[in-house]
Amino acid sequence: MFESEMLIGGEWVPGTGDVLQVQNPATEETIGTITNATTEEIDRAIHAARKAFPAWAGLSPFKRAELLHKAGELIDQRKDDIARAMTTEQGKPLNEARGEVSKLAQTLHFYAEEGVRVHGEIIPNESNAYQSLVVREPIGVVAAISPWNYPAELIGWKIGGALAAGCTIVVKPPELTPFSPLAIARALHDAGIPAGVVNMVTGKGSSVGQHLVESPLVDKVAFTGSGAVGLRIQQSSLTVKKLSLELGGNCPMIVTATADLDAAVKGAARRSFRNMGQICIAINRIYVAESVYEPFLSKLAAAADALTIDNGLDDPGADLGAMASAEPLGKTKAHLADALQKGARLMAGGRPPEGEKFRKGFFFRPTVLADCTHEMQVMTEETFGPLVGVAPFRTLSEAVEKANDTPYGLASYAYTKHMDEMRYISSRLDYGNVAINNVDAGIINAPYGGRKQSGVGYEHGREGMLEYFNFKHVRICFDEPEDA
Template sequence: MTVIRECTQYIDGQMSNDGVVEWIDVINPATGQVVARAPEAGAAVVDRAVEAARRAWPGWRRTNPFKRAQVLHRIADEIDKHERTIATAITEEMGKPLGEALGEVRKLAKAFHYYAEEAVRVFGATIPNEEDGFTSIIEREPVGVVAAIAPWNYPVELIGWKLAAALGAGCTIVVKPSEYTPSSAVALFRCVHAAGVPAGVANLVTGARQTGKQLVGHPDVDKVAFTGSGAAGEDIYRTVSGITPFSLELGGNCPIVVTKHANIQKAVAGTLRRGFRNAGQICIAINRAYVHESVYAAFVDMLAARAAALVVADGLINEQADVGSMATRAGVDKVERHVADARKHGARVLCGGGRTGDSKGLFYAPTVLADCPQQMLVMHEETFGPVVGVAPFATLDEAIELANGTPAGLAAYAYTEDLRETFEIGRGLEFGSVAINNVDAGIMNAPYGGRKQSGIGYEHGHEGLEGYLHLKHLRVHHGA
């Protein structure tokens, strides 16, 4: 019998569900069973959380950054202690195999360690004045109270990027996780509490779309940080109160370019990993591949054979499965729509192409579609599922044009052993991150963010901390 967890909000240093009258059932997508119940925070609960963050901000912003760093290191240590509990909640609520979930939690801990170190590296500057007797000092100060909304596909890691950077900068924060994955966020905030974060500095409210709108539209919020769909990002544009700064990461539809000079085996391995990991539910997943016509047949045959061999299973039963269930029925519906569109317009389905496994679970077979022109949905609209469309190209200019030919601009990939092609591709692709001969477009100490419709602002790196700071010019007349 499944034990149904009851999730709790975390406000002003207390785990409590005071004031909650509505609840949301949380479903394990691999089994269809209810595994948790989460509060639907109403306006009064959101108000309490924001008010707590506002009260805590003057003290936290003036806390010595070396002390803030110690707190962040302690959070990371607590996460390490409880990594399996957090990872199990991730797998139960969104379906990725437990092995992947454990990797996510370990990267979460690294984010806190990283921003603990960055917290003590917030530097200013002195500016020359054309008059003697003046000194101009440029200082960086925390923006204030942050509202952060994270999605379900990396339910704790994407909270951590915001939470660690905001706390390191001296901001206070209210986080709302996805309604599909609240338990892992609650487990993370238990670590926050155990680490001794002062009351009100970090707060958690749970709920669905209306809770998110109330949070980002709250008049006492100083910055909004959001990761999610483009449609939700546009909704935030319309919801924020007054002139509120925000950072938005809005998804990908990422291409890979494989040239005639590529190592085909490595290109296939990279496409396999970045196309099907987390069932393709990654903002930087490879959605579409453009392969030089001279190596096209070899590439698609090898990719299809290896994709067909991937193990699809319940990620709790088989911790090291290659692909778990998809997270939502709406996600499966979109994948089915994209594959049906590709079939209708003449694509060859080389493997997959339909549901698999237990009928109660949201499992979809890894799918490779060949001969996909740009007008197919899979080649210009983010699928967010275990599907890769492949098309041939004749010239490098054509491949770059096709890769750039969507509104997305988050990440792109390429494989080539030719140095000139490397720089032509790297400079020609209009994306925030470009990875060549590898598929790890984001690393913690380099800025990560999109162009065009893929968002505004950056996470990772010192730039991720800078997003929670603003500048002050202090001009002093001292007469010397």
């Protein structure tokens, strides 16, 4: 379950760098160790990917699809073991971890199918003697750097799109949650993906990730994580590279007077607190029409209080588990204290769960704050924890203005039963993803990406695979055949 070797050039090798401990966030116990890959080991992985690229790119897309399908099937077969590793290292309940691994398998199947539908174009010229072909060719070697909140699914988006396009890849899994990604790499290897096509090196982002970014042999960097790190990646690359940066957000939700309040509360509770709020598209702040403000607050507070928290291994069906580490827990507490000091009203949570079993571990009750303003951190920064701020609004234009008052633009949400309000809100929210009367802003067969400081590029959908291609224009001049 806790594989610590790295996959380089088709071989599982022990690392020789510094040893890093990995904790169970529910118990604070060490569950295993990984090594911080040395520059020599990282370079070996990059060279292995470079060596494997021509053959993999030249392979029939149908053969690549066959291997991706096989990998998806194998991951699904090993779902329970991978999920148990994820819960142990990340904290989310076991049933939720199983669901994430299933989504990873579905992602590989989706991109297996998309890979055989890579279409080019024929473009007319001024003269019929000329014909312009636009073809798509795989970029080359990809460095994938992923975060700890969804250690399987977010890696799958990158591996699926890259491999279907014909690229090879070097993955740097998160140091907090390395074991479920390593189990995924094991499944890809066992499915028959050729040596060097998928490589995985462990360690810190500041050293391993940075070396991948700076390598002149890496053609593209696909990163999911914080805006600060994404900006550093953009600024520190020593050569021109294609970048896909998914950098999180500060996601709003608007609830109008015509909304189904029960549905809105159910959606808000799910998307504010799922995975303890440790998700890029979590609802951070909610703007509610004055006429339904207090009823919404009381219902949301009751929904938050009803959510169950436990060690995800002890209770696989718990709503929430532990937070992944002390860092996001500390930020949650800091944002809470800031809001209360500035006049927010505590409606639910605000403390760790009670009981001896929660004496250790990074647990915190889902927390609802009322009467929040944009002078509070909870409304202007991404908390990445189980904390949501709520504020009233008088007019729809005011709600949209407040929702857009952020440097981020990943996802936004609204609940309304009025068609005119739906059009008004969806056309004016400056976000890459807008969900109306639901809180599932991302689905695998539609493009998913942010605006402004939430990043560049897309994952999911056909667009997620096209991020791994170069376009080539081939212009041909024809003569009339001699015997025409």
